[in-house]
Amino acid sequence: MEPPKIWRERREKYLALGILCQECKKKSFPITQYCPHCSSKNITELKLAQTGKILHFTRVSQTAEELMFYAPYIISLVELDDGIKVTGQITDIKLEELSEGTKVRMVFRVLSKNGEEGLIGYGFKFVPI
Amino acid sequence: MSKREVYVIGYGITKFGEHYELNPSFSASQALSKAIQDAKISKDLIQSLYFGSLVSNRNGQSYIGGEASRECNLNIPITKIDVGNASGAGAFHQAFLAIKSGLDCIAVLGTEKLSDFVNSSTLEKILGGTIDYQWEFEQGATLTSLYAWMTQAHMKEFNTTMEQLASVPVKNHKNGVNNPIAQFRREISLKRFLDAKRISDPIGRFDPATHCDGSAAVVIASKEFVESHTEIERKVKVVGSAQSSDKIALHHRENLSSLLATQIASKKAYEMAQISSKDISIAEVHDSYPIGEILAIEDLGFFQKGDGGGATIDGKTQLNSDISVNTSGGLKARGDPFGATGIAQIIEIVQQMRKEADERQVDDIKYGLTQNVMGTGASVLVNILSNMEDDK
Numbered sequence: 001m002e003p004p005k006i007w008r009e010r011r012e013k014y015l016a017l018g019i020l021c022q023e024c025k026k027k028s029f030p031i032t033q034y035c036p037h038c039s040s041k042n043i044t045e046l047k048l049a050q051t052g053k054i055l056h057f058t059r060v061s062q063t064a065e066e067l068m069f070y071a072p073y074i075i076s077l078v079e080l081d082d083g084i085k086v087t088g089q090i091t092d093i094k095l096e097e098l099s100e101g102t103k104v105r106m107v108f109r110v111l112s113k114n115g116e117e118g119l120i121g122y123g124f125k126f127v128p129i
Numbered sequence: 130m131s132k133r134e135v136y137v138i139g140y141g142i143t144k145f146g147e148h149y150e151l152n153p154s155f156s157a158s159q160a161l162s163k164a165i166q167d168a169k170i171s172k173d174l175i176q177s178l179y180f181g182s183l184v185s186n187r188n189g190q191s192y193i194g195g196e197a198s199r200e201c202n203l204n205i206p207i208t209k210i211d212v213g214n215a216s217g218a219g220a221f222h223q224a225f226l227a228i229k230s231g232l233d234c235i236a237v238l239g240t241e242k243l244s245d246f247v248n249s250s251t252l253e254k255i256l257g258g259t260i261d262y263q264w265e266f267e268q269g270a271t272l273t274s275l276y277a278w279m280t281q282a283h284m285k286e287f288n289t290t291m292e293q294l295a296s297v298p299v300k301n302h303k304n305g306v307n308n309p310i311a312q313f314r315r316e317i318s319l320k321r322f323l324d325a326k327r328i329s330d331p332i333g334r335f336d337p338a339t340h341c342d343g344s345a346a347v348v349i350a351s352k353e354f355v356e357s358h359t360e361i362e363r364k365v366k367v368v369g370s371a372q373s374s375d376k377i378a379l380h381h382r383e384n385l386s387s388l389l390a391t392q393i394a395s396k397k398a399y400e401m402a403q404i405s406s407k408d409i410s411i412a413e414v415h416d417s418y419p420i421g422e423i424l425a426i427e428d429l430g431f432f433q434k435g436d437g438g439g440a441t442i443d444g445k446t447q448l449n450s451d452i453s454v455n456t457s458g459g460l461k462a463r464g465d466p467f468g469a470t471g472i473a474q475i476i477e478i479v480q481q482m483r484k485e486a487d488e489r490q491v492d493d494i495k496y497g498l499t500q501n502v503m504g505t506g507a508s509v510l511v512n513i514l515s516n517m518e519d520d521k
Contacts, residue, residue, distance in 0.1 A: 001267075009263070029380075030264055056278035056385070058329040063271050064254035075269045077278055077380055085380040087261075089269045095330075111267065123268065 001066065001112060001121050013123045016106060018084055020046040029084045051129065052080035054102045059095055066112040066121070078104060078126055089125040103129045130401065134352035135228045136364040137514070139168025140476045145343035145464035146312040153185065153242035153342075154196035160344035160469075161197045161238050168348040169360045170234070175348065178207045179224045180238040181216030182468035184246075184255050185209075193240050212372075213259040215415075217345065217471025218501035218510035224349055225370040225512075233354040239473070240344040241466035252340055259504035261378035273337060273418070275379055275505045277329040280420040282385035284331065286435065289423065291331060293438030295322035297419040298336065298461045300447050305458020307488035310473075312341050312464030338417045338460035345472035347479070365482045368496070369398035369513035377507040390509035391428035391500060398511040399430075402496070406430030409452060409513075410494040411481055413474035415502035416459040422446075425500050426454060429511070453491045456481060474499035475512060482516045 011017060018029035023040035035043055054076050061072035074090040090098060091109060104126035112121035141163025143156045157180075165172045180194030194207045212219030217239030224235040246252045257266030260275060283289045299319050305311040317335065325333035355361050373393035376382050382389070399405055406429055414425035423437035431452050432440045440446060446454035457463050457477040460470055478497035480486045499512045 056281050058274050058277040058281070058332075059327075060269060060271055060274050061328060062249055062253060062273075063269070064257060064266075065248075065250045067267075067269060068250065073269060075271075075274045087265045087268045087270050087378070087380050111269070121267070 001114060001119065003119060006119055006121060014108065016048045016124045018046045018048050019043045027082060027084055029086060048084060048086070048106070049080040049082035050106045052078045052104055054090070054098065054100055054104060055079050055085070056100070057090060057098055066114050066118070069110070069113045074098065076126065090127070091125045092127045098128070105129050131229045133229050135225055135367040136350055136352065136355050137347050137367060137475065137479050138170070138350050138355060138361050138364050139164045139166070139348040140346065140479055141165070141167060142310050142345040142473060142476050143343055144310050145466060145469070145473070146341050147244040148342045149244055151342065153240065154193055154200065156242070156342060156344040157193050157197035157238060157240040158200035160240070160346040161236060162201050164236060164346035164348050165201065169362055170348070170358055172201060172203060174234050174358070175203065175205060175236050176232050176234055177205055177227065178203065178236045178238060179210055179220040180207065180240065180468075181210050181212070181218070181220035181471065182240050183214050183216055184241060184243065184467070194238055197238060197240070212508050212510065213503040214256070214467035215471055215501040215503040215508055215510055216468040218474070218499065218512065219372070219471065221347070221471060221475060221512065222370050222372050222510055225367055228349060228351050234348065234350040236346060236348050237472060238344065238346040239469040239471055241468045242342050243340040243466060244342050259507070264380070265378050272504065273332055274329045276418040276420060277332045278379060279385045279424070279505065280331050280418070283420055283423065286386045287438070289438035291323060292319065293442045294331070294419040294423070295319050296442040297416055297422045298322060300441065301416060301455045301459040301461040304448060304456050304489055305462025308458045308463060311458045311462050312339060313458070313462045332418060336419055338465040341464035341466050343464060343466035343469040343473070345469045345476055347472060347475060363483050365479045366515045367512060368515040369402035369511070371395070371397035371401065372508065372510045373397065374508045375506055377504065379505060387434065388424050388428050388502070388506035388509060390506050391425060391502070391511070394509045394511040395429045395500070398498075398513050402513045402515070404496055404513070408496045409498045410496060411453045411456055411478060411491050412498040412500070413455055413457060413459070413477050414500045416455055416461050417465060417502070421502065422454065422459065429498065429500060448489060449491055456486065456489045456491060471499070471501035471510065474501060475514070478514045482514065
């Protein structure tokens with residue numbers, strides 16, 4: 001990942017932010033300039049719910065070089081308690097121990113490493129509660 | 130939409146597979162020149178070239194269409210169309226619209242050179258661009274893992290079984306045996322698919338279509354052009370061509386057990402052709418993973434939602450059954466050189482309609498359909514070709 005991109009995305013990735021539309025009152029993720037539901041520009045930032053449950057999960061063993069550091073890992077579709085769905089890794093647990101509906105909590109972790117000298121990409125993953 | 134009628138008047142295709150010895154532009158110009166020869170027209174009559182490719186800019190030359198046209202000695206407009214891994218069908222759709230808009234004769238080329246990517250991580254990253262790159266791929270998801278969720282969703286909602294899923298590639302490999310350009314011309318048993326290691330459960334090692342090299346080209350023309358050029362011997366009419374899109378990320382979709390873009394695009398294409406799904410005799414659908422074909426045959430209206438798995442295992446989609454699906458072997462047996470795939474699907478329908486499909490020939494074809502999918506369904510293209518002498 002390129003430094004300008006990491007810098008630009010630091011808040012939404014590190015803080016896990018979405019938006020709340022002040023017109024239609026709907027929440028959405030990620031941050032956009034316009035509400036994807038009603039196209040209003042009258043939006044405010046929203047901190048995503050920190051807990052949720054697993055809807056789908058599976059193993060990833062082959063991906064881009066910078067993401068291979070933790071492979072094989074578990075990737076999951078998580079429905080947060082505020083109703084927003086996000087894609088994220090499940091960590092600190094074995095695949096065999098997981099099941100659909102498992103409650104999880106958001107954690108701040110390393111997502112990617114660009115070799116020995118490149119920048120480290122951080123973001124959120126999930127751990128079972 | 131204008132009433133101008135569009136015909137496929139020639140095709141050319143290369144053998145799909147790993148061709149380490151071939152320069153990317155070699156196979157592209159091979160397919161292009163074959164298509165022009167097959168159309169029996171002078172190449173100077175071609176007014177424009179549209180080409181589709183997902184990765185042609187990643188192995189150096191971004192303008193493979195340009196190299197191919199130099200080799201064919203053409204000085205015509207060349208435009209690359211990007212609809213991710215559905216760029217072939219995307220280029221065909223744009224060429225169809227251009228004929229509708231007034232042009233008379235266009236060449237469409239789909240090409241890909243994937244065997245140069247010996248490190249599969251590079252290709253995974255490129256495919257990451259066909260899903261939500263920032264919020265799916267960089268979070269750790271891959272195309273395969275997202276298809277795994279879609280498979281899980283279908284299994285849960287409709288009790289689709291692993292045997293039903295595996296019956297998709299079993300059938301397609303059986304069809305592929307008789308396709309001379311297919312990468313894999315051998316059958317694989319149901320047991321082999323079921324016993325294979327799971328790479329992204331429930332997706333097994335042998336389930337995904339392979340990423341390979343290949344090029345495919347067609348020449349399309351208006352009715353006026355065909356009528357004024359008596360040297361054209363064979364023509365197949367394009368009666369419907371449509372594209373639709375959906376939210377790129379699965380986490381933004383309402384459900385994962387159908388592709389909304391397939392449903393919308395096919396509805397538009399059926400309306401344009403003034404037919405229904407019942408009129409289709411053969412279909413080439415995007416079986417890049419087994420669930421892809423099951424979703425397709427349901428969302429295109431061939432079977433009720435949820436019945437796709439059962440229909441496949443019961444043989445209702447095999448050669449010369451209710452509807453013959455992926456007579457070419459599909460992406461699975463033919464191989465998937467992304468940009469070439471959408472054109473190869475159209476060529477299979479044309480070959481079937483011209484009765485050139487030999488052992489895999491389907492009898493009494495009225496209408497044939499192709500469905501090409503970008504990523505996990507963020508964009509879908511549907512084309513309908515007709516064998517009817519006198520169309521509505």
